[in-house]
Amino acid sequence: MDEPRSDSVQDASLRVRSAYSQPDSGALEDWQDLDLAHIDRCGPPNLHLTPGTASTRTAFSSPGSHPPAKHSAPSSGQQWQSSPTQTQAPPTFPSQNPPKYLPLPCICLLLLTHRTFKGIPDCWRASAWHAFLSASASASAHNRKSDAELACLYKVYIATPSIYDVQIDLDVPRTVQGHVLFRHRYSGGQRLLFQVLHSISLMFPHIGYVQGMASLVATLLCYYNEESAFIMLVRMFQERHLDRLYEPGFTSLKSIFEDFNSKLSTRKLGKILNSLGIHPSIYLTTWYLTLFNYSVPFHTQLRMWDIFMLLDDPDSLLQATSLALLHSLKHQLVNADFERAMDLLSKRVLIENDDVLMRRVKIELNAIESESIRRKFAIRFDRLRES
Amino acid sequence: MRADTHDIPTLKVLLVGNSNVGKTAIFERFVDDFYDPETTTATIGVDFRSKIVEVRDTKVKLNIWDTAGQERFRSLTSSYFRNALGALIVFDLSVYETFEQLPLWFRELRTYSSDQQVATVVVGAKLDKVGSRVVNRSEGMAMADKNGAGYIEVSAKTGVGVVEAFEMLIGRIMDTPALWKDGDVLARTDSVVAVDQVEEGTRYCGC
Numbered sequence: 001m002d003e004p005r006s007d008s009v010q011d012a013s014l015r016v017r018s019a020y021s022q023p024d025s026g027a028l029e030d031w032q033d034l035d036l037a038h039i040d041r042c043g044p045p046n047l048h049l050t051p052g053t054a055s056t057r058t059a060f061s062s063p064g065s066h067p068p069a070k071h072s073a074p075s076s077g078q079q080w081q082s083s084p085t086q087t088q089a090p091p092t093f094p095s096q097n098p099p100k101y102l103p104l105p106c107i108c109l110l111l112l113t114h115r116t117f118k119g120i121p122d123c124w125r126a127s128a129w130h131a132f133l134s135a136s137a138s139a140s141a142h143n144r145k146s147d148a149e150l151a152c153l154y155k156v157y158i159a160t161p162s163i164y165d166v167q168i169d170l171d172v173p174r175t176v177q178g179h180v181l182f183r184h185r186y187s188g189g190q191r192l193l194f195q196v197l198h199s200i201s202l203m204f205p206h207i208g209y210v211q212g213m214a215s216l217v218a219t220l221l222c223y224y225n226e227e228s229a230f231i232m233l234v235r236m237f238q239e240r241h242l243d244r245l246y247e248p249g250f251t252s253l254k255s256i257f258e259d260f261n262s263k264l265s266t267r268k269l270g271k272i273l274n275s276l277g278i279h280p281s282i283y284l285t286t287w288y289l290t291l292f293n294y295s296v297p298f299h300t301q302l303r304m305w306d307i308f309m310l311l312d313d314p315d316s317l318l319q320a321t322s323l324a325l326l327h328s329l330k331h332q333l334v335n336a337d338f339e340r341a342m343d344l345l346s347k348r349v350l351i352e353n354d355d356v357l358m359r360r361v362k363i364e365l366n367a368i369e370s371e372s373i374r375r376k377f378a379i380r381f382d383r384l385r386e387s
Numbered sequence: 388m389r390a391d392t393h394d395i396p397t398l399k400v401l402l403v404g405n406s407n408v409g410k411t412a413i414f415e416r417f418v419d420d421f422y423d424p425e426t427t428t429a430t431i432g433v434d435f436r437s438k439i440v441e442v443r444d445t446k447v448k449l450n451i452w453d454t455a456g457q458e459r460f461r462s463l464t465s466s467y468f469r470n471a472l473g474a475l476i477v478f479d480l481s482v483y484e485t486f487e488q489l490p491l492w493f494r495e496l497r498t499y500s501s502d503q504q505v506a507t508v509v510v511g512a513k514l515d516k517v518g519s520r521v522v523n524r525s526e527g528m529a530m531a532d533k534n535g536a537g538y539i540e541v542s543a544k545t546g547v548g549v550v551e552a553f554e555m556l557i558g559r560i561m562d563t564p565a566l567w568k569d570g571d572v573l574a575r576t577d578s579v580v581a582v583d584q585v586e587e588g589t590r591y592c593g594c
Contacts, residue, residue, distance in 0.1 A: 167457060170407040174427045211406075211429045211457045249462050285432030285463060294431065339437040339450070346434055 013161035016169045019186050020194045113310065117358055120306045126223040129309040133235035136312055140239065150231045157199035164201040164209035168194055175214040181221065192226040193217055199230050204237060210246040212289030219293060219301070240314045245288055253288065257281045260319055269330055276338045280322075283345040287322060295325070300351045303358055316372075320364035325349055327360055395439060397448045398560060399470055400553075403492055404477035405485040406456030409512040412543035413477065414453045417553055422543050430455045433467050442557045449553065461495065468499035472566050473506035473556045480511045480540065481519040486530070493534045504566060506559035507536035510552050514542040 120128045137144040145153070162168075172194050176182050181189035196217045201209040216236070220229040237243040244252040260280050264270035273280075287295045292304050304321055311317055326333070328351065329344055336344060351357050402410040411430050415421050418436045434453040439446060452471070454464040476492045478485040489509060496505050509531040511522060524540065531538035537555045541548035560566050 167406060171429045174407075174429055177425050177427070208459075210459050211455060212431045214429070248459065253463075281463070281466075282433060282435070289431050294428070342435045342437075 009163050009166075010161055013163070013165040016165040016194075017161070017198070019169075020191045116306050116310045117362055119303050119354070119358070122302075125302065125306070129223070129305070130228070130232065132309040133232065133239050136239035137235055142238075144238065145234075147231050150234055151227045153203065154199050154227050154230045157202045158195055160202055162198050162201045162209075165198060167211075168197045168201070168209050168214075171211055171214050172197070176218045179218070182218065189218075189221060192221055192229070196221070196226055196230045196233065200233055200237075203230075203234060204243055207243055207246045207248070210289070212286075213246065215290035215293035216242075219291075219305070236309075239312065240308065242291075242314065253285070254281070256288070256315065256318070257284055259315075260284060260322065263319065264323070264326070269326060269333060272334055273341065276336075276341055278338070278341055278345070282342070284322060286346070287325070288318060292321065292325075294348065296349050296351055300354050300357065303354045304361070307358075307361065313369075316365060316368045317361075320361050320368055323364045324357055324360035327364075328357060395446050395448045397450055398472050398557065399450045399452065400556060400560075401468060401471045401474040401496075402451065402453045402477060403464075403474055403496065404456060404510075405479070405482075405488050408456065408477045408479040408482070408485050409543055410456065410475075410477050411453055413475070413510065413512060413541060413549055413552070414451060416543040416546055416549045418451070420546070422546070424544075429457075432460065432463055440553065440557065442554050443561065445561075447557060449557070465495065465499040468496060469501045471496075471500050471505055473508070473560045474500075475508050475510045475552060475556060476536070477510045477512050478522070480513050480522050480527075481516045483521045486511075486522045486527070489530055490534070493536075504563055506556060506563050506566060507534065508552060508556045508559065509534075509536045509538045511538075511540040512543065514540045514547060515544045 116128075134147070172190050173185055175193060179189070182193065184190060193214060197209055197213060200213065200217070201207075213233075216233060217229060220232050223229075224232055245256075247253070257280050261270075264280060265274060283295075291308065292301050295301075296304070307321075308314065308317055329349060332344055333341055402414055404410055406429070411434065412422060412427065414434070414436065418438050430453055432455055435451070436453070437448060437450050439448050441447075452467050454460070454467065474496055476489060476496075478489055480486075493507070496507065509527060511524075511527050527540070528538045537559055539548050539552045539555055541552050543549060
């Protein structure tokens with residue numbers, strides 16, 4: 001329906017890209033007119049992220065309060081320093097020669113999972129997320145490109161037109177507008193956001209650009225420079241199979257919704273929502289396509305992303321997180337009518353205590369995993385009996 | 388809005404149109420009388436709000452479904468079209484392409500809504516951008532007439548025409564005998580239809 005003629009696409013792409021192609025200043029122009037002492041901010045994305053550089057990201061535009069993330073152990077920063085994933089500390093990612101990370105040994109995975117569920121200290125987040133995804137990429141059976149190769153590709157893509165440029169340009173100025181990084185039209189964070197999304201649309205031409213991706217890139221840009229944000233999103237698409245969510249026609253997404261629906265329908269809350277006529281697709285579309293960026297406060301989203309980056313089972317994790325989120329709304333939902341329920345589900349869910357929510361995610365995840373193990377054994381048992 | 392609202396007929400209406408034409412801004416101006424360019428975000432999937440309004444001495448509850456504009460989302464959003472009684476088809480007065488796509492939106496509505504007759508109003512948005520206007524009023528009205536729709540120009544920024552647009556739509560629903568009979572709507576439904584589970588004749592009632 002909106003596949004314009006190719007020459008006009010080329011022209012429009014050129015027009016849009018030239019608007020964003022200002023001299024490369026690494027978005028520092030965003031900071032020049034600010035008195036940094038008086039704002040609570042995230043670190044400029046091109047700075048090396050060492051522990052302590054990136055302070056709390058409360059400038060991010062999410063309504064509601066921003067209690068600092070609570071880490072149960074007072075020395076969780078130190079814990080992470082001695083964490084099995086790191087061979088050296090502190091890492092200075094990104095850099096020309098990214099630090100080498102050991103593949104995660106199985107014996108430590110339990111401890112690592114335990115610690116990640118408690119929340120990665122913010123100063124370690126960029127390194128940890130990168131380590132998790134890199135470990136998955138190097139363990140992958142597919143021949144994955146290295147960080148350096150992806151960085152080269154990124155440079156090539158910047159100079160290549162994309163048919164999605166006009167749509168990306170429409171969405172860039174309305175992505176996390178309240179954030180200090182994204183407030184200048186065509187420059188600073190907006191330029192980085194545009195370029196990363198543009199490159200992703202060329203890296204995955206079968207998917208292109210889909211609304212919702214901007215939220216992912218904006219989150220990544222709070223922790224990484226543009227090249228690294230691109231690399232991270234590529235890894236998220238490939239190693240966490242996020243690309244399936246955005247496929248044309250949304251066939252995978254729809255079947256994921258149906259799986260979720262059949263799981264939810266067995267519960268009391270699911271029956272209530274069904275009787276109101278509220279199908280999970282209504283709220284899950286936003287939850288999944290922005291990876292909860294629209295649906296919870298930013299500090300909560302980061303806790304969810306910690307686990308998402310660590311574990312290589314995105315389907316179960318998305319399901320567990322959504323069930324936990326519904327659980328936190330349960331008391332309000334059971335007595336709600338259609339309008340009230342829709343209102344609760346389409347607004348940002350204010351989470352009072354991230355730790356409580358994450359414990360619930362863990363419970364749900366364990367239940368899903370034991371269920372699938374049970375099912376596998378049942379199938380094997382049936383086969384044995386037949387033979 | 389609990390027990391006493393149960394006798395009020397519920398009308399399901401849609402907001403459709405290309406990406407970034409201002410559907411959500413119109414929706415928020417109407418429901419909350421609120422406009423803030425600093426908080427706009429792209430709608431992913433659908434958004435829903437409800438509001439009770441009085442038109443021609445009749446109270447009705449409007450259940451408004453605000454849909455994502457990007458072409459890619461059409462396979463998801465079209466499942467919300469079913470059982471809609473009316474739709475505001477929005478275009479941006481300052482972007483000609485969004486006006487050119489209107490016939491496709493009419494076709495989309497006819498294809499996916501269960502009732503062949505959906506009351507429609509063409510809404511020219513961003514009226515406040517005086518200098519950059521590229522679609523003139525007579526052109527817009529001609530397009531609306533051709534498709535049997537009402538026509539109105541609005542600005543969510545100033546609030547001009549927003550309430551009138553919804554009132555015009557409700558009026559057109561009331562004037563369509565197939566949709567409205569003996570002072571009551573025939574299809575009183577919020578109809579949330581499961582994706583890919585659209586069975587003929589199935590109507591979920593969300594009242």
